[in-house]
Amino acid sequence: MTGRAVSVWAVLDEADRAQWTYTPGVSVGPLVFGMSRHEAVAVMDGFVGDIAPAPRAIADTWLTRFRVPDRRPYRTAVLAFHDGTDGLFCVMVDARCGPQVILDGLRLVGRVPSEWEADFLAYALPRGIAPRYAPVTSY
Numbered sequence: 001m002t003g004r005a006v007s008v009w010a011v012l013d014e015a016d017r018a019q020w021t022y023t024p025g026v027s028v029g030p031l032v033f034g035m036s037r038h039e040a041v042a043v044m045d046g047f048v049g050d051i052a053p054a055p056r057a058i059a060d061t062w063l064t065r066f067r068v069p070d071r072r073p074y075r076t077a078v079l080a081f082h083d084g085t086d087g088l089f090c091v092m093v094d095a096r097c098g099p100q101v102i103l104d105g106l107r108l109v110g111r112v113p114s115e116w117e118a119d120f121l122a123y124a125l126p127r128g129i130a131p132r133y134a135p136v137t138s139y
Helices: 037-045 113-127
Strands: 021-025 046-055 061-067 078-084 086-094 100-103
Touching: 037 046, 037 061, 037 078, 037 086
Parallel strands: 021 100
Antiparallel strands: 046 061, 061 078, 078 086
């Protein structure tokens, strides 16, 4: 076998990531909560969006997988969940290959989990935010 092996743990360099701002309850980068799945695809410059019914979903829930077409491996960088009445309600960014998302100067993506957690708790707890953890299944 020839060729270069790609590490499954490879993390995209910060300089190679789009830079997004997270505004709670409003938007994540160009994705505005409440927008339709077709509006979401239209605003995601540089990404290819594949829309499909969400697996294991509640009725009328759609999942859009956004990928960067010229990046290898061709991984999903952003997942967006929509429903038929309220539009976009959830955005998940891949920590290894998705855009950098910044909340009040705090980098949320592509960091060592223990360092991120310490910084996030220092941000959240004084604001009365009680973080919750949940396992993420692949979509």
